[in-house]
Amino acid sequence: MSSSKTNECYLLYCNSSAQFESSLNKSNWPDKFCDCDYTFDPSTRVPSSYYIVMLNAPTQWDVANFCDELKLQYKTIIKGERLYVRGARPIPKIRIDFSSNKELLGILQSKRMLLNDENTSYPIEPYLAPPRILRCYICQQYDDHIAAHCPNKDKSICFKCGEQHQYNPECQNKICCVHCKGDHLAGNPNCPKKIETRELKKFQAKPSTLPSSYSVNSNKWTGNSAQHLLGNSSATSRQINNNVNKNDYPLQLLDRMHSNIQSVLQQQVELNRRLKEQTIKLNCHAN
Template identity: 65%
Template sequence: MLFDDDNTAYTIEPYVSPTRVLRCYICQQYDDHIAAYCPNKDKPICFKCGQQHSYNPDCQNEVCCVHCKGGHMAGNPNCPKKIETRDLKKLQRKSSSLISTNLSYTNRWTGNSARYLFGNSTTTTNNNANDNNRLMEMIDTIHVNIQTVSQQQSDLIKLFNDLSDKTNNQVKETVNINQVLNEIVCPLLKDVTNIIYTQINPQQKQQIKSAHNKLVSYLDHKVFNQSSFTVQHILQSSQQIQAVSPQTTARSDDTNIDMGQ
């Protein structure tokens, strides 16, 4: 009988009731007959002294066992002869019980050979079931993690798209500011500077001539070239951002489709 998963087992044996040894109260013979059927009724044996005489509960002879000649009366539980007779009878009953049990299980191998040959078949089946359950739990965990990563990726794509829209708006605003500077502010500043330079007296012109020439030279050459480059660079950056954003979204959609499949 298997008690737990640690292979703690005990051998099972057929139950044998306590062995009772019969004794004839006339001839004191063990386990053969009872007094009603005693063949030696004319030769009674005293249960106290072991001698041949009629039954006398007040027998004054020395106590002696008729079977082992020990200092006890016939039928004493500690009599060696009675113990031997009881053990022999117990062994006979046990043998008879085993034979009966074996006969009742003559076909125990039919259809169950694997179970009787491999006593741990049930344990093996349970272990396989536990392994399958753990594998399914791992698969479920992986699936949940994939879904979580997919959701995080979708959130990042949305955030990237929002940042791209804000960047495009800022680029457009920067382009507009550059156009205002190049087309309005810089020409106006140049005209105002020229007007002021022509209205002042020669002495004042001499004082600001160096600064005026630098400003005019900067407005004529530096500002417009740098502004044109800046505007062109900003437009190219904006176009690159707009081109990258749809590709990233498309790749993310493809990834989501693959995960779903």
């Protein structure tokens, strides 16, 4: 409930996507509460879980017109926004907001979005909100605790000079970041330590592309790679002789090759993930 005595209002939080979508429909709300009139203001923003990112969208396209075309196929689209990188440089990605989690899940499963002609499609990926980096205003530590729970309340660090003294917004010492010793205030968006913390948090939040049942140490190739890709020739000949139709053998061979190729791709994804994780740790130690 609002603490304001002149404007009595309630801020409501939803427990599920179904509850959230139901709350947006004004027809689901009663005319009065306890015989009292009231006004209902729906949220102007939807949670980031209702966003997806469309890839390969040329930067010269008008996003509003393009989303109008998409709405002919997907009725619950609210809007679309062009994504940018540093320096306000547009990239070929569009963030699309939905009002229906059901339709969104169907798109994520198909991994593509169709235009109204149903012949043109674009790949999509889940939207990952930029990670929020918390900073304790007492000891200036990143992403560990907030000032209310700071274990170092008697050893406060100045956000301006990086030295240990009580909070003083008029501190006249030389500006120095406590994290990287640079000539900026603690919490500066361009601080290398803050950028590193954000990148690490972004990497940890990224969903893995491997199935949960996949084992890193399973099905590793040793010896002759051709045998792993095509199978053992002697074993194959025995399989053919064991009442297996020879006409089905090429299909079985292709299936086996496809399965082994998928295994190689999974191992490559896992290797890339581990290399990226080790690179982040090395940069951390270097800093």
